[in-house]
Amino acid sequence: MTIRSLTSAAAVLLLAAAAIAACAGPQSTSRVHPEEVKGAPICSSCHDTGGQANDHDAAWMTSHGRAAVNDRRVCDLCHRASTCADCHGDKEEIKPSDKRGSRFDPAMPHRGDYLSQHRVDGRLDPASCFPCHGRKNDRRCTTCHK
């Protein structure tokens, strides 16, 4: 039995269990945060999350992927899918820092002359570029990387 068939069988069983549970379990949480959240929220200041996993702190730009992998529904409470697509969209032409002109976070990609800088950063750690640029029709890249 291959991993693929085991996975398929497990998925069918789990979804069947989920369908049964969905008829009798506790009430669903709200799909949208009930209160308007302004600025960069520190979720742990109101919610007992046990840690700062969802806090939009100084490191959020580089750490938010871990939170999304763990539970995207938490992101959906405040964010539309367009928030993710702004950077991770398949065919983006405007760089994030151009859309957010007033944001000067150290990690805001890619403020200033990133064209020169990316040669070094890309050589040092191409994996950090890959989530936004790896599987895209990225015309910016194909101008040089043919």
Next chain:
Amino acid sequence: MKKRALLSVLVLVSGGALAPNPPPAAAVDISVASRTYLPARGIDGGDTHVLLYEYLALDADNLGLPGLYLSAGGWGRADLADETFGRTTNGDLQYGYVGWRGPRMNAEGRLGRVSVTAGVARNEVMDGALVGSDLPAGFDVTAFGGVPVETDEDGRSGDWVYGGRLSQGRAGLYRLGASYLREEDDSSAAREEVGGDVVLTPLSFLEIGGSSFYDLRDDGWAQHNYRVVLGPFVRRVLLRATWVSTDYDHYFKAVTNKAFDIEANEKLDRVGGELELTIWGGLSLTGEYVNYKYDVAEEAKAYGGHLDWAGGGRTAGLGYRKVDGEVAENRYQEFRGHVSTPVGPIAAAAGVEHLVFEEPVNGEKNATTGTLSLAYALSKALEFSATGEYGVTPEFEHDARLIVALLWRYDATTKKGGKP
């Protein structure tokens, strides 16, 4: 053509909501967000571009049934003077799906163009379906399948992506996840991955989180990515440590961007730490250090820090970072400064960035860019902004950019129904 038609539908549907007043009580909550960007750029020897971008996002809730909703978003662009990236027009339906959130157990389904992030699935955009639900005993399941949105040039026939994630946890204490993904391109496996992810918060001042994923197609760990956060201690000291280990042969799979056609037989261990110290009030100092250790290439490191202040609606910051590779071409210094403040009704922000490359790029060692951004909110629903940027860089002797943006939002929320 299909995408263009879908975008047209999106525009028409959105346009129906552009009445000056919300429609009389229907049980549907509609929200439309429009962002119009007019970028202009002048560079030495460059073509003239007169660009217009329109981003639209539509959300509609309670579509006849409680919990039924629609979400769609995309963009269109026209260059009125020349070609940009080889085309006079371009556009993309980024997402567009009908969703349902069940009344119990967070049961959820989405059908249409969906972006999936769950375990090894990272922003996988597909035309298909996603279903998920909580389960008893702290379990949670997500499954998805569909045709990936084309990012290569060979058509979508025989392309599939499917997978899922199962997790178990206890709120505020831990969550462990296991996930699987398979992508087929022209009916052959482009990538097949299995992974695990974890968040542990055993103590109020300790958080451990991260993920590992394994390349089943060619048998090998692709990446381990973990972070530990310690603090805050005495409300002032926060320590973050990260470890990211990437095996290039197993990580760069199903690549459609030639920049990542990397056959280096390389492995990178990136270990880093950040110490954030709140000095007083809104003043904080952050120091960072990252070490890059390779199997093949020479070791590198990066270190620096930034001083930031925020208070009374104003911010300011200074930053320095040095990237210190073993070879000169991988060494540069980065200096940054920024300030933001309200000036009457206008929100103003300015920043400057200066780079010093150890080895000249195009014969130049320095790059300097200055940015000024002004934003004015005409109302809660309408904001106008203009951002100007001027640079003298190794690429261009003069690089002037201006991007004018109009952000507009329309909400028609009925008092009936509410959110599920």
